[in-house]
Amino acid sequence: MKRKTKMVHGGITGDEKTGAVSVPIYQVSTYKQEAAGKHTGYEYSRTGNPTRHALETVIAELENGKAGFAFGSGMAAITSVMMLMNTGDHIVMTDDVYGGSYRLTTKVLNRFNLDHTFVDTSNPEKVKEAIKPNTKALFIETPTNPLLKITDLKKMADIAKENDLLLIVDNTFATPYWQQPIDLGADIVIHSATKYIGGHSDVVSGLVVVNDDKVAEDLHFIQNSVGGILGPQDSWLLMRGIKTLGLRMEAIEKNTHELVKFLENHPQVSTIYYPGRLEHKGHDIAKTQADGFGGMISFDVGSAEKADQVLSRVKYFTLAESLGAVESLISIPAKMTHASIPKERREELGITDGLIRVSVGIEDIEDLMEDLKQAME
Ligand SMILES: *Cc1c(COP(=O)(O)O)cnc(C)c1O
Numbered sequence: 001m002k003r004k005t006k007m008v009h010g011g012i013t014g015d016e017k018t019g020a021v022s023v024p025i026y027q028v029s030t031y032k033q034e035a036a037g038k039h040t041g042y043e044y045s046r047t048g049n050p051t052r053h054a055l056e057t058v059i060a061e062l063e064n065g066k067a068g069f070a071f072g073s074g075m076a077a078i079t080s081v082m083m084l085m086n087t088g089d090h091i092v093m094t095d096d097v098y099g100g101s102y103r104l105t106t107k108v109l110n111r112f113n114l115d116h117t118f119v120d121t122s123n124p125e126k127v128k129e130a131i132k133p134n135t136k137a138l139f140i141e142t143p144t145n146p147l148l149k150i151t152d153l154k155k156m157a158d159i160a161k162e163n164d165l166l167l168i169v170d171n172t173f174a175t176p177y178w179q180q181p182i183d184l185g186a187d188i189v190i191h192s193a194t195k196y197i198g199g200h201s202d203v204v205s206g207l208v209v210v211n212d213d214k215v216a217e218d219l220h221f222i223q224n225s226v227g228g229i230l231g232p233q234d235s236w237l238l239m240r241g242i243k244t245l246g247l248r249m250e251a252i253e254k255n256t257h258e259l260v261k262f263l264e265n266h267p268q269v270s271t272i273y274y275p276g277r278l279e280h281k282g283h284d285i286a287k288t289q290a291d292g293f294g295g296m297i298s299f300d301v302g303s304a305e306k307a308d309q310v311l312s313r314v315k316y317f318t319l320a321e322s323l324g325a326v327e328s329l330i331s332i333p334a335k336m337t338h339a340s341i342p343k344e345r346r347e348e349l350g351i352t353d354g355l356i357r358v359s360v361g362i363e364d365i366e367d368l369m370e371d372l373k374q375a376m377e
Contacts, residue, residue, distance in 0.1 A: 003062070003177060004246035011058025011239075023054040025236045047224050051232035055207075055239050059197075062176040062242070063189045065209035067216035069223050070235055074172065074192025075100050076228030077206025081168060081188055082109055083222045084215070089136040090115040092127060094151060096144045096349050098170065098192075099340050121151040122282055127159055137166040143173045143286065145323075146298040146333040146357040147350055148273045150282025153289050157185025166215075172196070172324075177249040178292035182211045195324030196295075199241040199248055203234045248326065251362040252295035258365045259358070259372070263299050268306070268376055273298040295360040296323060298333070301376070304353035307332050311356070313375035316367055323359035328368060331357050 001010065014021045026049055031042045042048050052070050060068035071077040078101055085091065093105065095118040105116050117130040121140050138160055142151040153169065160167035168188040169181035175196045181189050191197055193205040210216050223229060230238075257276060263269045264277075275286040276293035286293060301307050310330075311319050317330035321337050331337060334346055334353050341351070360368070 006058075006061055007177075007242050007244075007246050010061040012054040023051055023236065023239060025232050026050045027232050045232070046227050046229055049229075049232050049235070051239075052230055052235040055230070055235040055242075058239060058242060059176070059191075059193075059207045060209050062180075063171075063182055063209035064180050065182045065189065065211045066213060067210055067220070069208040069210075069219055070193075070230035070238070071206040071208070071223070071228045072230050072234075073204045073228075074098075074190070074194055074206040075104060077190050077192070077208050078170070079104060079108075080219065080222050080226055080228055081190060081208055082114065083226065084166070084218055085114050085136055087113040088115070088134060090117070090132050090134045091137045091139050092117050092119060092121075092130045092135060092165075093139040094121040094141045094144060094149075095119055096147055096149060096351075097139070097141050098145055098172075099338050101139070101141075101170070103340050120149075121156065122149050124152065124155045124159060127156065131159075131163050131165075135163065135165060137168055139168045139170070141170040141173070142289075143275050143294060143296070145173065145337070146273070146296070146355065148173075148275050148280070148294075148296060148298065150275055150280075150286045152282075152285045153181055153184040153186065160185070160187070173294050173296060174290050174292075175245065175249055175294070175324075177246050178294060179290035182209065184289055187211055187215065193238050193241075194322065196249065197241055197245060197324075198238055199245065199325060200237075201320075201322065201325040201327065203237045203241075205230050205234050205238055207238075248362060249292060249295075252360050253292045255362065255365045255368065256293070256295045256297060256360045259360055259368060260297060262369045262372065263297065266373075266376065268301055269299045270302060271300040296357065297360065298355055298357045300352055300354050301356060302354045304332075304334075307354045307356050310372075310375045314371050316363055316371045317358065317375075323357075325359065326362050328361035328363060329359040333357050 033039045056068035119126045169186045172192045191207040
């Protein structure tokens with residue numbers, strides 16, 4: 001099955017009993033047992049729920065993995081994956097990871113003596129240097145947020161194998177439509193499904209896919225023990241989102257290319273970050289490991305004042321955090337998504353006060369271009 005077909009027909013579809021074409025929302029906490037301990041495979045909805053199970057099956061298929069897991073948010077998914085580690089372990093992470101992952105690692109997991117090193121994972125040598133005897137995992141985001149830095153996943157997989165590490169990839173920005181890290185050697189793939197997979201700004205959720213039976217067993221144990229599960233209603237919304245993920249990503253990709261061309265020709269834009277540009281560092285790697293470049297663009301308009309002006313004037317770009325929806329979203333990372341990262345650290349990374357991040361939606365491109373043009377005048 002090819003990808004778009006998998007999105008529609010993959011996993012568990014419909015309901016055998018009634019012929020319903022859509023998976024029912026099993027809004028239920030517990031299940032009647034025939035005799036004590038003799039059940040249908042479902043006993044309690046934290047452990048397993050048929051609607052959630054259908055979602056977990058389809059995401060595993062889309063990422064070409066063995067098992068899928070659905071959580072109440074991307075952060076719940078990441079936290080649960082981190083719980084595969086033990087106290088005293090060390091992880092190497094991409095230095096411009098999602099702000100929430102940075103906060104979790106530096107302010108919560110550190111209290112449990114989970115040690116970390118942030119490195120520029122676009123440089124494999126730096127990754128090798130950061131590995132210690134107690135390193136257990138590489139945690140990679142590619143492309144990153146908001147500078148769209150690219151890490152070579154095959155090279156990370158080689159380093160992980162050589163050093164017996166788990167390769168964990170946050171694939172939120174690329175989506176399983178464009179990039180399948182497991183095919184490139186990753187062990188675990190994570191999504192904030194709040195973004196492209198849900199796609200409609202109406203659900204907060206996280207997904208994990210693993211490619212090993214033992215890791216699957218361990219993660220299911222953690223999911224059931226910690227309990228950060230996704231509810232049936234939200235699971236259903238994600239399955240609905242997945243059906244159009246391919247179509248949406250194609251439409252977004254097309255709009256994004258047009259918008260980048262527009263920005264390239266705009267005199268007030270100094271730097272543009274978009275992996276689809278030939279000039280973008282890592283473009284060649286992005287091209288070989290993914291089939292599309294995604295719908296995120298960051299660009300510098302020079303100052304906080306100018307960035308504020310643009311955001312206050314746009315009509316079709318919604319000023320909001322988050323990304324990956326049908327509607328175009330616009331934000332200033334330094335003041336919003338990355339505000340929890342200290343200013344010196346932000347500047348080190350290149351997240352200036354005049355940096356604007358856009359998540360391109362599926363609106364008519366003429367409207368989007370006209371809107372940005374008038375906002376920047
Ligand atoms: C949003 C996001 C997360 C966190 O997901 P939530 O659903 O907001 O908890 C993690 N990683 C990336 C790359 C994200 O964009």
